[in-house]
Amino acid sequence: MSEQQKVATIARRIVALVRQQHDASFVEIERLLGDEAKGQCALEVAPNLVLWAGLSQIVCQAVNDDWLRSQIDIKPVPLLVYITDGKWLKFPVAQRVPKRGYKAPHWIPVVLVAKGEA
Numbered sequence: 001m002s003e004q005q006k007v008a009t010i011a012r013r014i015v016a017l018v019r020q021q022h023d024a025s026f027v028e029i030e031r032l033l034g035d036e037a038k039g040q041c042a043l044e045v046a047p048n049l050v051l052w053a054g055l056s057q058i059v060c061q062a063v064n065d066d067w068l069r070s071q072i073d074i075k076p077v078p079l080l081v082y083i084t085d086g087k088w089l090k091f092p093v094a095q096r097v098p099k100r101g102y103k104a105p106h107w108i109p110v111v112l113v114a115k116g117e118a
Contacts, residue, residue: 003058010036010062014112015071023075023111026052027085033059047101049094051110072112079109 001009010033017032018024030037039056043063051074055063062068082088094106 003061006058007061007065008067010059011065011068014062015068015114018072018112019114022117023113025077025081025085025109025111026055027082027087029059029112030055030087045108046097046099048103048105049097049101050089050091050105050107053089071115073115073117074110075113077109077111081111082109 013032014024014029017028021028024032037055037059039054039059041055041057041060042053043051043055043060045051079088079093088109089107091105091107094102094108097108
Protein backbone atom coordinates (compact mmCIF):
# COMPACT_ATOMS: atom_id res chain seq x y z
CA MET A 1 0.00 0.00 0.00
CA SER A 2 1.40 3.41 -0.94
CA GLU A 3 1.77 6.20 1.60
CA GLN A 4 -1.05 8.13 -0.09
CA GLN A 5 -3.34 5.08 0.24
CA LYS A 6 -2.38 4.74 3.93
CA VAL A 7 -3.21 8.40 4.52
CA ALA A 8 -6.58 7.99 2.79
CA THR A 9 -7.38 4.83 4.77
CA ILE A 10 -6.55 6.49 8.10
CA ALA A 11 -8.55 9.59 7.13
CA ARG A 12 -11.59 7.40 6.37
CA ARG A 13 -11.22 5.58 9.70
CA ILE A 14 -11.04 8.89 11.60
CA VAL A 15 -14.11 10.28 9.82
CA ALA A 16 -16.03 7.04 10.52
CA LEU A 17 -15.16 7.34 14.23
CA VAL A 18 -16.26 10.98 14.34
CA ARG A 19 -19.57 10.18 12.62
CA GLN A 20 -20.21 7.18 14.86
CA GLN A 21 -19.56 9.07 18.12
CA HIS A 22 -20.54 12.58 16.91
CA ASP A 23 -17.08 13.77 17.97
CA ALA A 24 -13.65 12.36 18.75
CA SER A 25 -10.72 13.58 20.81
CA PHE A 26 -7.16 12.84 19.74
CA VAL A 27 -6.98 10.32 22.60
CA GLU A 28 -9.87 8.41 21.02
CA ILE A 29 -8.18 8.60 17.62
CA GLU A 30 -4.97 7.21 19.15
CA ARG A 31 -6.97 4.34 20.68
CA LEU A 32 -8.61 3.62 17.32
CA LEU A 33 -5.31 3.50 15.45
CA GLY A 34 -3.12 1.95 18.15
CA ASP A 35 0.62 1.85 17.45
CA GLU A 36 -0.02 3.27 13.99
CA ALA A 37 -0.80 6.62 15.67
CA LYS A 38 2.42 6.91 17.71
CA GLY A 39 5.24 9.15 16.59
CA GLN A 40 6.91 12.52 16.96
CA CYS A 41 4.61 14.70 14.83
CA ALA A 42 2.73 17.66 16.31
CA LEU A 43 -0.30 19.32 14.76
CA GLU A 44 0.25 23.07 15.02
CA VAL A 45 -2.15 25.80 13.93
CA ALA A 46 0.35 28.59 14.65
CA PRO A 47 3.89 28.66 16.01
CA ASN A 48 3.85 26.80 19.35
CA LEU A 49 0.05 26.50 19.26
CA VAL A 50 -0.57 22.75 19.31
CA LEU A 51 -3.74 20.73 18.70
CA TRP A 52 -2.02 17.42 19.60
CA ALA A 53 1.47 15.96 19.71
CA GLY A 54 3.06 12.52 19.66
CA LEU A 55 1.37 11.37 16.47
CA SER A 56 2.91 9.51 13.57
CA GLN A 57 3.67 11.46 10.41
CA ILE A 58 1.03 9.47 8.51
CA VAL A 59 -1.68 10.39 11.05
CA CYS A 60 -0.68 14.05 10.88
CA GLN A 61 -0.97 13.86 7.10
CA ALA A 62 -4.39 12.21 7.42
CA VAL A 63 -5.68 14.92 9.77
CA ASN A 64 -4.46 17.55 7.31
CA ASP A 65 -5.90 15.67 4.32
CA ASP A 66 -8.20 17.82 2.17
CA TRP A 67 -10.91 15.16 2.06
CA LEU A 68 -10.91 14.72 5.85
CA ARG A 69 -11.00 18.49 6.32
CA SER A 70 -14.05 18.65 4.03
CA GLN A 71 -15.83 16.15 6.32
CA ILE A 72 -14.94 17.40 9.80
CA ASP A 73 -14.54 20.58 11.84
CA ILE A 74 -12.39 21.21 14.86
CA LYS A 75 -14.18 22.35 18.00
CA PRO A 76 -12.44 23.67 21.14
CA VAL A 77 -13.44 21.82 24.32
CA PRO A 78 -12.70 22.16 28.03
CA LEU A 79 -9.58 20.43 29.35
CA LEU A 80 -11.92 18.18 31.33
CA VAL A 81 -12.73 16.25 28.11
CA TYR A 82 -9.12 15.10 27.89
CA ILE A 83 -8.82 14.50 31.63
CA THR A 84 -11.87 12.22 31.32
CA ASP A 85 -10.17 10.43 28.38
CA GLY A 86 -7.16 9.88 30.64
CA LYS A 87 -4.52 11.72 28.64
CA TRP A 88 -3.63 15.33 27.94
CA LEU A 89 -0.67 17.40 26.84
CA LYS A 90 1.56 18.88 29.52
CA PHE A 91 1.53 22.33 27.91
CA PRO A 92 -0.29 25.39 29.23
CA VAL A 93 -3.79 25.64 27.75
CA ALA A 94 -4.02 28.47 25.23
CA GLN A 95 -6.47 31.20 26.16
CA ARG A 96 -6.36 32.90 22.77
CA VAL A 97 -4.81 32.51 19.33
CA PRO A 98 -2.14 35.18 18.92
CA LYS A 99 -1.31 36.19 15.35
CA ARG A 100 2.35 35.24 15.69
CA GLY A 101 1.81 32.24 17.92
CA TYR A 102 3.38 31.72 21.33
CA LYS A 103 7.04 31.81 22.35
CA ALA A 104 6.61 28.51 24.23
CA PRO A 105 4.30 25.59 23.35
CA HIS A 106 0.62 25.98 24.29
CA TRP A 107 -2.20 23.55 23.70
CA ILE A 108 -5.76 23.99 22.44
CA PRO A 109 -7.91 21.04 23.61
CA VAL A 110 -10.16 20.17 20.66
CA VAL A 111 -12.37 17.42 19.33
CA LEU A 112 -13.11 16.59 15.72
CA VAL A 113 -16.80 16.85 14.82
CA ALA A 114 -18.75 16.13 11.65
CA LYS A 115 -19.29 19.19 9.46
CA GLY A 116 -22.40 21.07 10.53
CA GLU A 117 -22.37 19.66 14.07
CA ALA A 118 -19.76 22.03 15.55
